[in-house]
Every structure is written in structure tokens, then in C-alpha cells.
Amino acid sequence: xxxxxSIDSAAASAVQPQVIRVYVWDLPVRLTHWLLTGSIxxxxxxGFYIGHPFITAPDPAGQEFVMGTVLAIHFxxxxxxxxxxxARIVWMFVGNKYARWNQMIPVSKARWxxxxxxxxxxxxxxxxxxxxxxHNPLAGMTYMLVYAVCLLSALTxxxxxxxxxxxxxxxxxxxxxxxxxxxxxxxxxxxxxCMWLLVLFVIHHVSCALLVARAAKNAAIDSMFSxxxxxxxxxLEAEEAEE
Amino acid sequence: MAASESWLVEELERRGVSRREFVGFCGVMASIFAxxxxxxxRIAQAIEAADKxxxxxxxFQDCAGNTESFLRAGRPTTADIVLDTLSIDYxxxxxxxxxxxxxxxxxxxxxxxPGGYIAVVEGSIPTGANGAYCTIxxxxxxxxxxxxxGGAAATIAIGTCAAFGGLPAAAPNPTGALSVAxxxxxxxxLINLPACPANAENLAAVIVYFLTFNRWPPVDRYRRPLFAxxxxxxxxxxxxxxxDAGQFVENWGDEAHRRGxxxxxxxxxxxxxxxxxxxxxxNEGTNWPVGCGHPCLGCAEPDxxxxxxxxxxxxxxxxxxxxxxxxxxxxxxxxxGVAAAYAIGGLVQYGRRMVHAKAEExxxxxx
Ligand code: HEM
Ligand code: HEM
Ligand code: SF4
Ligand code: SF4
Numbered sequence: 001x002x003x004x005x006s007i008d009s010a011a012a013s014a015v016q017p018q019v020i021r022v023y024v025w026d027l028p029v030r031l032t033h034w035l036l037t038g039s040i041x042x043x044x045x046x047g048f049y050i051g052h053p054f055i056t057a058p059d060p061a062g063q064e065f066v067m068g069t070v071l072a073i074h075f076x077x078x079x080x081x082x083x084x085x086x087a088r089i090v091w092m093f094v095g096n097k098y099a100r101w102n103q104m105i106p107v108s109k110a111r112w113x114x115x116x117x118x119x120x121x122x123x124x125x126x127x128x129x130x131x132x133x134x135h136n137p138l139a140g141m142t143y144m145l146v147y148a149v150c151l152l153s154a155l156t157x158x159x160x161x162x163x164x165x166x167x168x169x170x171x172x173x174x175x176x177x178x179x180x181x182x183x184x185x186x187x188x189x190x191x192x193x194c195m196w197l198l199v200l201f202v203i204h205h206v207s208c209a210l211l212v213a214r215a216a217k218n219a220a221i222d223s224m225f226s227x228x229x230x231x232x233x234x235x236l237e238a239e240e241a242e243e
Numbered sequence: 244m245a246a247s248e249s250w251l252v253e254e255l256e257r258r259g260v261s262r263r264e265f266v267g268f269c270g271v272m273a274s275i276f277a278x279x280x281x282x283x284x285r286i287a288q289a290i291e292a293a294d295k296x297x298x299x300x301x302x303f304q305d306c307a308g309n310t311e312s313f314l315r316a317g318r319p320t321t322a323d324i325v326l327d328t329l330s331i332d333y334x335x336x337x338x339x340x341x342x343x344x345x346x347x348x349x350x351x352x353x354x355x356x357p358g359g360y361i362a363v364v365e366g367s368i369p370t371g372a373n374g375a376y377c378t379i380x381x382x383x384x385x386x387x388x389x390x391x392x393g394g395a396a397a398t399i400a401i402g403t404c405a406a407f408g409g410l411p412a413a414a415p416n417p418t419g420a421l422s423v424a425x426x427x428x429x430x431x432x433l434i435n436l437p438a439c440p441a442n443a444e445n446l447a448a449v450i451v452y453f454l455t456f457n458r459w460p461p462v463d464r465y466r467r468p469l470f471a472x473x474x475x476x477x478x479x480x481x482x483x484x485x486x487d488a489g490q491f492v493e494n495w496g497d498e499a500h501r502r503g504x505x506x507x508x509x510x511x512x513x514x515x516x517x518x519x520x521x522x523x524x525x526n527e528g529t530n531w532p533v534g535c536g537h538p539c540l541g542c543a544e545p546d547x548x549x550x551x552x553x554x555x556x557x558x559x560x561x562x563x564x565x566x567x568x569x570x571x572x573x574x575x576x577x578x579x580g581v582a583a584a585y586a587i588g589g590l591v592q593y594g595r596r597m598v599h600a601k602a603e604e605x606x607x608x609x610x
Binding site: 048052056057059063064065070128160175179182183186188195196204207208211214215 | 464475477478485486487488490499502507512515545550578581585586589596599
């Protein structure tokens, strides 16, 4: 990749914005993104309460159901969360080319090289973003980790859930996961740490979305709603040439 | 089978336990196994007809806590008598013989009744230093366990040490302690009765089951009998209503503690521990740990010394951050750190872009 030239052309396009609209995020990507966002927010808040119940209900016990309600909300959000995660993983194999798994797991040399340029941007060695159309490769790699953490949250969650599943309930099958996580108490600990990893990611992610949206002027945030993103025609050509 | 000649009936009569009480006990056993009470009659019949079972009790790396639990004093119940009247041919703590005479008794059982006795193992089996950490009569625990359990009709690993390695196997496991299952691989008919110590009620129940059905009751993946380890403590706990309501003890002896609120925040491991403590209780059902205000430590679960600790914390901290840093504290600080890094990075980036744009402008002006 020709770094100097792309900085120049980026600057040039800032002067005369010649951009085209490209449909990058198809509907399932956007839908699962916002369902995941919503459910994670609910899961993290309810989960924090479950791990650290900070509200103490007044007596008598029979009249209150605070923890019970919080758990129920957690479980309903968990259903939304798990189905969205599952749908997104399936879509990695059937969706458009910006939704594919190879946007996240870099298998081509070009993506590794571009990831390096992005790293330079993030650690402030580059003032302008490298060119890109779909996910930038570094972000893609992060999303791969995020989906992995989400999966781990779900699997540890179901493993813990299997404890109280009634005898004969299909949810009991998840008890086979318990030894994999080193026992229930350790599964709980992993589940709890996953929440913090996701909280850290969300802070990073929203900050980056704002940062990149300003730096690349490509309607990055709007794109997760509309599916369209603004790209320079030469970037699209370059990307097609790479394939 | 003449019931009056039965070893058990004689023994019960001698101790003044009526037949009615005995049948009642069998009914209770049936209910512990979650079987219809009518199975009690079958249990009674089977126990009466059974030969007096021979039992050898091996103690290795242990504290004799399970022996204490088994010999517990107090009102003798039918369960005690069933246990008492077993033909216990070898048990270091309670047998009269000592030294070579004692070892001869053990050898006698193993050689004369192959496949005809029940072996009970208490304590873990150290394998480090060629087994030098625990030897009896010049033989290592591992050798004894292999020979005695290998020749038994069935083996009961009693207590968490025998079942899972327990305290001796806790990190860094200096003696290379193993559970019975790991020290004697491929052992058939092994059942685990973990807990620290195991509940004598459950020991009586598995023995009664074995005498009745000639096999062990159904077990879970850790070879624990489901009738005793099939449900989480949390799902049978009398404080559960306080948990669901959101009423928790915050400090020892606080108002909530005195009112008997849930011990979740004091580190109760009831939600991740399987045993029937809330139902059968301890000391003849007098009470059980949570019942008297102490959180469950998770003693019936594998590796509980390593995994359930710190006992008085809900979950462990993060390795490398010191003992007082909870996962939540670290999380909050990390979140603040990431946010601050982005705030600073964003400002720097903004400044850089301004400078860059200015330079471009000047360059553009020149050309
Ligand atoms: C729990 C919260 C969130 C999670 C777990 C999350 C996760 C993700 C993931 C996994 C992707 C990759 C999309 C895919 O191909 O599947 C993504 C993309 C994106 N997200 Fe989020 N997101 C969250 C919240 C947000 C929020 C609040 C915003 C808005 C500020 C946002 C804006 C975006 C944008 C703009 C993209 C496209 C990024 C790109 O160009 O590569 N996200 N997010
Ligand atoms: C992003 C996803 C999720 C987050 C952030 C999250 C967060 C949490 C947190 C922080 C706790 C408290 C853990 C503790 O300290 O003991 C918790 C508890 C729990 N979560 Fe989740 N969770 C998520 C997904 C799920 C899923 C998919 C399930 C599946 C049913 C689930 C089931 C549970 C259960 C059963 C508990 C109770 C744990 C206990 O009683 O010890 N969670 N969750
Ligand atoms: S005291 Fe322990 S076992 Fe009982 S409800 Fe509370 S957390 Fe569960
Ligand atoms: S309440 Fe918990 S720690 Fe106490 S004996 Fe029962 S399983 Fe063991």
C-alpha cells in the first residue's frame, strides 16, 4: 500500500469530496448489531446486580422479588443476545462480502499490511485513516475477539443456568460445559470477567466510532443504521483489484 | 429367610429399636432415594436377608473427619445401627488390634473374601516421593489402595480428599495427592461421597441401597449419588426466599444476619454446590451450616480449596492484582483507563489533524 499517496489523496478528497455511497452492512448485520448492543447493555446492568446486589429489599421476603426479577430480565435478554449472536455467526458464512468471516479473521497479506497501517493511526503515528471500504482489518480482528467473548459469555451463562434447570429440562444439556470451564464457580468468574471485557470493548468501540467517523468523514456511525457508507471510488477499485 | 435370625433384627432388638422404627427408617431411605415409600418394604426385606456385609475402612492422607462424622455421638438412630453393625474388619481408628495384627486382619479380608467386601477410603493418596508421604506397615498408600480396592466388591471414596484429592491436593499439592479414582484408575464400582466431612446419613443410605439392589444408585459425572448430590444447595435452601427478594447479609452480625437473610454476599457457594445438606442436615438433622448463619463453602465440589476460595467472597479476584482487588474494582479502573486514553488520544488526534490540514493548506497555497 502506498501510504504517502493515500494520505495525499485523502487530503485531496477533503478538499473536493468525491465520494460514492456503498451498501456495506446488509440488514442482518445491522439488526444483529443493534440487538446485541441493546441486549448487552441490559445483560451487563442486570449481571452487575446479580454479581453485586446493591439493592436490599425491605421485609417481608414474600412481598419482594428484586433478585428474582433481575434474573428473569437477565434470562430474557440472554435469549435475544444468544439468538443474535448465533444469527450473526451464520451470516458470516452467507452474508455479503463485508459480513464474511474473512473480514474478521485476516487471511490475506493485504489485510495484514493494512492492519499495520491502522495500528499506526490508532497509536497516533498517522493523522489520517488508511483507505478502506468494509471493516478496517484491525477493527475486524477486534470484532472477532468480541464475538468470541460474547460466545464465551453465552456458554458460561448457559453452563451456570443448567444448575437450576429442572430435571428433564432441555437446558440441562449445558451442564456438559461445566467441566470445560473448570467447575461452576470458575464458570461464574469467567462469566463475570467477560462482562468487564465487553464493557471495556464498548467504551473503546464507541470512542473509535466517533474518532474514525470524524477522521475519515465517511458517515461511519450512520452506516450502522442505513447500511451505506461513503467511500472514495479509488478505494473501491483498489479493493476490487485486491480480490 | 427367617427374619428373626437376621443379624440386623437381632441387633435392633438388642438395642431396643422396634421393628416399626426399622420399617420407618427404610421408608425414609426410600424417600431419600426419591423412590415411592412402598420401596421401603423391599429395602427392609433386603437388609434383613443380606449377609452381614464386611467392610474395610482405609485411612490415608486424612484428618479422620469422616470417621468422626460416621461415629458421631448422640441419639443412636437406625442409621447408626446399620452402620454400627456392619462387620468392620479393619478400621485403624476404631479397631482393637494394632500393628502387625491389624495389617493381618486387612490381608485376611483381601485374601479370603475376594470380591466379597466393601472398601471405604478416607483421605487422599499421595504419590510424590514414591509414596513415602503415607506408608502403613511399610507399604505405600497407593499400593494398599490398589490391592484392597482392586479386590473389593465396591469402593466408597468418602470425603472430599478421597473423592477429589481435597485439602492435601490443593495447590501446590506438595505430596502429589490423588483421589481414589485417579490413584487406582479403572476401578469398577467406585462411588464418591465428597463433602468435608461426608454426611453419615448419606453413607448409611448408599450402603442400604447397595444391600438392597446390589449395585450403586445412579451417579452424576463426578460419580456422586444423585439422590444426595442431584440438586444445588441454593435450590433447597431455606434462605432462598431472601435471595429471590433481594435481602442479603452485608456484615457478620448485622441486622440482616440476625434476621436470617441470604448469605450470598458473604460468599455463599450454595448456588454452585450440590449436596442435600438443607434436607438431611447434620448432627441428626439438628441444623446445617447455612441454617446457622454461615455461608456454604462448597465442600462437596472438586478442588474446592482452590476453586471456592476466598471462602467469604462471592467470586475470586484476578491473579496478579493482589488479594484485595475484586474483579469489579479492577474492571471499573480499567474502564476509566480506557475512557481516559481515548479522551487524550482523541484530543491529540484532533490537534494533529488541524496541524496536518494547515500544512496541506500552505502546500496548496504554494503550488
Ligand atoms: C454493546 C455494544 C456494542 C457491541 C457489542 C458492538 C459490536 C460491534 C460489532 C461486533 C461490530 C462489527 C459488525 C459486524 O460485522 O458484525 C460493530 C460495528 C460497528 N458498530 Fe458496534 N457495537 C456496540 C455498540 C455500538 C454503538 C453504541 C455504536 C455507535 C456509536 C456502534 C457503532 C458501530 C459502527 C459504526 C460499526 C461499524 C464499524 C466498522 O466500520 O468497522 N456500536 N459493532
Ligand atoms: C453479554 C452477555 C452477558 C453478560 C455481560 C452477563 C453478565 C453477567 C454477570 C456479571 C453475572 C453475575 C456473575 C456473578 O458474579 O456470579 C451474570 C450472572 C448470570 N448470567 Fe449472565 N451475562 C451475559 C449473558 C448470559 C447468558 C447468555 C446467559 C444464559 C442463560 C446468562 C446466564 C446467567 C446466569 C444463570 C447468571 C447467574 C449466576 C449466579 O447465580 O451465580 N448470562 N451474568
Ligand atoms: S444462603 Fe446461600 S444457598 Fe441459601 S439462598 Fe442464599 S446463596 Fe443460596
Ligand atoms: S453447606 Fe456447603 S460447605 Fe457446608 S457441608 Fe454442605 S456442601 Fe459442605
